[in-house]
Amino acid sequence: MSYFTTPSRVIITCHKRLAPYLEQEVKDLGFDIEEAFVTGLRIKATINECIKLNLNLYCASQVLYSLGSFTANHPDDVYRFLIQMPWEDIIAGEGYFSVTSNVQNPTINNSMFANLRVKDAIVDRFRDKKGTRPTTGSDLIGAVIHLFWKNDSAEIFIDTSGDSLARHGYRKIPGRAPMLEALASATILASRWDRNSTFINPMCGSGTLAIEAALIATNSRPGLFRDNFAFMHVLGYDQEIYYAEQDKLEEQIREVPGLRIIATDYSNVAIANAKKNAIAAGVSELIDFECCDFAETEVPKENKGVFFINPEYGDRLGEIAELEETYARIGDFMKQKCGGYFGYVFTGNLDLAKKIGLKAKRRIEFYTSTIDCRLLEYELYEGTRREFNPPAAPLA
Structure with a gap:
């Protein structure tokens, strides 16, 4: 299965109170909104469509493509679910990945521990299937896997953005108390x-x-100022799709x-x-x-x-x-x-x-x-x- 051409739940996040303006942006790009909430919205899209979203949105923070949801009452439940997933089809064995999370669960008092269990599951899966493993780190320069876990409900995502889209990339000198x-x-x-x-x-x-x-x-869209997104480091990425979307950015400048x-x-x-x-x-x-x-x-x-x-x-x-x-x-x-x-x-x-x-x-x-x-x-x-x-x- 190619995630780049398979629709799934996509959560587009934003900072608090920006959702109404993000919602209008997403509608203007031709997407149907399935649900809107305080810090984002939900649509259905492929990762190829996420490329378009990443390049065009002014008000977004992250574009998250769902790989699946599950029930988890303990970090070991997260590990057991994730080690069964085909990570070798998502991340290159010689690649690099990072883990981020949004966790609200009584068994977790440090989100870094949840991140570690996600990383362990991915690495152990690689060792079992490939005999090797990708490297990991906190810098969002490669593939990014995101865990959302609230109470006993959990969902695992490919973060197609990486670094936050809320920073548009041109500002080299922020000055004093700059507005995001x-x-x-x-x-x-x-x-x-x-x-x-x-x-x-x-x-x-x-x-x-x-x-x-x-x-x-x-x-002129924010994608004009950035040349590295997390979707570029997911297996199946076709740079021609990205170049075609970039060309559209140039063509639509007025x-x-x-x-x-x-x-x-x-x-x-x-x-x-x-x-x-x-x-x-x-x-x-x-x-x-x-x-x-x-x-x-x-x-x-x-x-x-x-x-x-x-x-x-x-x-x-x-x-x-x-x-x-x-x-x-x-x-x-x-x-x-x-x-x-x-x-x-x-x-x-x-x-x-x-x-x-x-x-x-x-x-x-x-x-x-x-x-x-x-x-x-x-x-x-x-x-x-x-x-x-x-x-x-x-x-x-």
């Missing part, structure tokens, strides 16, 4: 930006939001005449780093970078789109007092300079957000690291109240 690329993409997809009008990003830091906006506008993405920061170092990241992402010519206070950011009067800012949240009392003034200035700037735009403030401090002095039209829930966050949407009227453009069309 998948989170940045999701917040943009949650906005009403039409991917043709102006995108303004003050306090841009390492440039993640501006770069993700440029990638989404031009339909030009956006007149698109302006403006990114500013008061730090020369941040701007320098953001420019380097934009070059690595291939979108530097689409972003106008400038070093200045956010209140000096250019706001074009034509082709009005969105103003998108991610200010600091503050950890210490002195910072909070200073940030109260900053948030108030953000509100003043949006009111005075951004009429006709939609304003977005991404923050993990709702008390500070009150200092903006505007009523949010929407409060969209997100989560970053250990912080409960909101993307606050403000409709910034100019003159008489009017309706803004409808939400952006689905990804192509």
Whole structure:
């Protein structure tokens, strides 16, 4: 049996609260959603179809292809089930594999022990059938096997991704407290930006939001920036399938005449780093970078789109007092300079957000690291109240 052409349960994971945006992405790629949950969704697909998913998704973390489910009350149950599986048909005898897991079982107080039992089963199977064994390690550079085990229910997967898809691969200089690329993409997809009008990003830091906006506008997918996925190390992999999907990525990139993405920061170092990241992402010519206070950011009067800012949240009392003034200035700037735009403030401090002095039209829930966050949407009227453009069309 070839797993590359045989459909199975596929779980696509994502960070908390990104599932609605991941679900829309997967639907836009032509897949039917069987189930959606807080940190991902389930579809049916082959590993060849998982190649497409890995290359295209902005909001995903891992794409997991199920090899089977079973009942396990003890680590030895995991071992007994897995040693019966034909690992010699999945992993090359001279290859390399890693084991990851998500375990919630009373017999396990260290997930590394569960990983070890999975590794032992695979290695012992190889020794029995082949007289040799592949090498193993923690680096996700080869085949990756994933164990999900909750209470007495367990499932074993081929992780077709390897390193998390949530890091898109172009960011060489992360800067201070950078926003995860998948989170940045999701917040943009949650906005009403039409991917043709102006995108303004003050306090841009390492440039993640501006770069993700440029990638989404031009339909440039994260698979363009990565050349190693775990599916490449599974027996039966056909690189021609991968090359064909890569060609599609290149073909679907679109030009956006007149698109302006403006990114500013008061730090020369941040701007320098953001420019380097934009070059690595291939979108530097689409972003106008400038070093200045956010209140000096250019706001074009034509082709009005969105103003998108991610200010600091503050950890210490002195910072909070200073940030109260900053948030108030953000509100003043949006009111005075951004009429006709939609304003977005991404923050993990709702008390500070009150200092903006505007009523949010929407409060969209997100989560970053250990912080409960909101993307606050403000409709910034100019003159008489009017309706803004409808939400952006689905990804192509």
